[in-house]
Amino acid sequence: MGKLKGKIAFITGGAAGNGRGIAESFLRQGAEVILADISDTVFTTADELGENVFAYQLDITKPHDVNNCVADAAAKLGRIDILVNNAGIARFSKFIDIEDKLRDLQFDVNIKGTWNCTKAILPHMINNKYGRIINMSSVTGPYAADPGEVAYATTKAAIIGFTKALAIETAQHNITVNAICPGYILTSMVRHSAGESNPVNPQAVIDAIAAGIPMKRLGTPGNIGDLAAFLASGEADYITGTDIIIDGGNGIPETNSMGLR
Numbered sequence: 001m002g003k004l005k006g007k008i009a010f011i012t013g014g015a016a017g018n019g020r021g022i023a024e025s026f027l028r029q030g031a032e033v034i035l036a037d038i039s040d041t042v043f044t045t046a047d048e049l050g051e052n053v054f055a056y057q058l059d060i061t062k063p064h065d066v067n068n069c070v071a072d073a074a075a076k077l078g079r080i081d082i083l084v085n086n087a088g089i090a091r092f093s094k095f096i097d098i099e100d101k102l103r104d105l106q107f108d109v110n111i112k113g114t115w116n117c118t119k120a121i122l123p124h125m126i127n128n129k130y131g132r133i134i135n136m137s138s139v140t141g142p143y144a145a146d147p148g149e150v151a152y153a154t155t156k157a158a159i160i161g162f163t164k165a166l167a168i169e170t171a172q173h174n175i176t177v178n179a180i181c182p183g184y185i186l187t188s189m190v191r192h193s194a195g196e197s198n199p200v201n202p203q204a205v206i207d208a209i210a211a212g213i214p215m216k217r218l219g220t221p222g223n224i225g226d227l228a229a230f231l232a233s234g235e236a237d238y239i240t241g242t243d244i245i246i247d248g249g250n251g252i253p254e255t256n257s258m259g260l261r
């Protein structure tokens with residue numbers, strides 16, 4: 001235990017879901033955490049998580065606000081060692097139907113939000129000759145896709161390119177940059193999609209997803225948190241520019257689910 005002792009982590013989208021799971025794992029490992037989220041529930045989450053947690057209500061699509069928030073957090077805590085670009089949104093619609101506005105919303109949060117936070121925090125890491133950057137991608141985009149996911153998949157594939165290209169520029173400064181590619185993780189994002197597919201019985205959708213996963217369950221935010229804690233720790237200090245799938249084996253089957261296995 002304590003593999004992040006003394007480290008200071010900035011986690012976007014930290015109010016709920018995977019971001020909260022990451023915060024909980026980091027706290028267990030001894031880090032201090034800064035939660036930044038567009039939702040004012042970030043303050044309740046911070047209260048619930050207890051000591052060593054600092055909260056900011058922040059829209060990561062606004063570079064000016066991101067810069068102010070990072071400057072304030074770095075001044076208060078002295079430095080930022082770890083950045084987890086976790087905040088993201090998914091809005092599904094077939095390519096033929098999707099409006100530019102819905103595309104831009106996802107590009108703005110998932111790609112530009114990650115860009116803005118990294119741009120603001122990287123100079124601090126370079127100054128300190130230390131940094132761990134963890135970007136939340138997905139299996140959707142780099143590895144798989146279902147109908148309706150073109151815009152979301154595009155953003156998550158972009159995160160892989162961002163991760164590799166940034167890793168090569170920052171390795172000389174003792175900074176690692178890696179991405180996490182989750183499959184189905186039980187958060188409000190998945191619950192919301194399940195509700196759209198079956199408004200009467202969203203749980204039936206979740207149960208059907210679980211039945212198709214080799215490990216027979218969706219992942220938890222805690223699973224994502226533990227992987228992020230590993231990537232942020234000294235145990236991973238020679239890992240950079242890569243991405244790790246965490247999906248309970250969902251991407252493995254060679255055959256489809258039409259009775260062939």
Ligand SMILES: NC(=O)c1ccc[n+]([C@@H]2O[C@H](COP(=O)([O-])OP(=O)(O)OC[C@H]3O[C@@H](n4cnc5c(N)ncnc54)[C@H](O)[C@@H]3O)[C@@H](O)[C@H]2O)c1
Nearest residue numbers: 013017018037038059060087088138182184185187188189
């Ligand atoms: N849940 C899954 O199955 C799954 C799978 C693959 C990838 N992911 C990725 O994990 C990340 C977290 O997703 P989640 O499932 O926890 O979703 P979630 O909706 O539960 O949490 C996302 C958080 O991001 C915040 N957020 C949204 N827009 C923001 C903005 N502009 N500025 C700051 N904060 C903002 C939300 O308020 C929320 O607290 C996302 O990047 C998502 O794409 C999730």
